Amino acid sequence: MPDKTGASPVPHPGARARRPGDGGWHDNAVTYARPAQDGRPGRHAISVIAHRGASEDAPEHTLAAYRRAIEDGADALECDVRLTADGHLVCVHDRRVNRTSNGRGPVSALELADLATLDFGSWKDEGAGHEAPDRQHEDPERTSVLTLERLLELVADADRRVELAIETKHPTRWAGQVEERLVELLARFGYAGPAPRTDWTSPVRVMSFSARSLHRVRAAAPGIPGVYLMQFLTPRHRDGRLPPGVGIAGPGVRILRAHPEYVEKAHRAGHRVHVWTVNDSADVELCQELGVDAVITNRPKQVRKQLGLG
DSSP: OOOTTSOOOOOOTTOOOOOTTOOOTTTOOOSOOBOOBTTBOOBOOOEEEEETTTTTTSOTTSHHHHHHHHHTTOSEEEEEEEEOTTSOEEOOOSSBSTTTSSOOSBGGGSOHHHHHTSOSSHHHHHHTTOOOTTHHHHOHHHHSOOBHHHHHHHHHHSSSOOEEEEEEOOSOTTTTHHHHHHHHHHHHTTOSSOOSSTTOOOSEEEEESOHHHHHHHHHHOTTSOEEEEESSOOGGGTTSOOSTTOOEEEEBHHHHHHOTTHHHHHHHTTOEEEEBOOOSHHHHHHHHHHTOSEEEESOHHHHHHHTTOO
């Protein structure tokens, strides 16, 4: 997206130049691939996406969880974004902060400065039976609210290509302002404009259960692919069709358990399939057998190990 002067955006200063051979979600699925044997085709490659970071090992949506996911070799990071009262995109899943912090209230009614005073990590340690009354001061990366801008900086500074799957949460009082702010921020990092060259693919995907949200992003930034998330398989989508302009299906793993044929139908319709949230080894095996393109998991290290790269 050109800026107000009409110039194309300049990539963020921290963004690493993409090396020849670096792939995108189309061509870099390196996590699992079994070569052809005895005349049988090789097994489809699967990318491993860290759900809210390495959220089994660290508090979800904290910088510590995402650093851990990168260290664990995740191909991509997944995050949920919400808009604060003063217009900042923060990585928080729930509408309210009650579950994952020591505060209360909806994210949309709080300013970033309010969120910055809260502890977003000690709940996990306490839930594991550990006392952590001073953890907020000891390890802010594990307890501080994380802005999407800071997460983008982390990805840009990584020493390898790490992709990002951003989920917009709806309904929200801010409606289309979420997508507007999101595209503006991605443009600052050079991710929302036209591809700088033909072999380049965006490291960012936008996901949503809302087809309208994906439409807004596509209208503002056609180069950012969309993932249509599905909790249930409706009759409209059983044959593999997706909303116009969307190229990636995002079914929950329960859909695959009940309708394993869906993956083949989606692929036949020309779409890729990213499945959430795949934590159990049996579900990982199911995704392997069905040939999905990516799995979203709280346990990237363990899933990579099961896929042969641990």
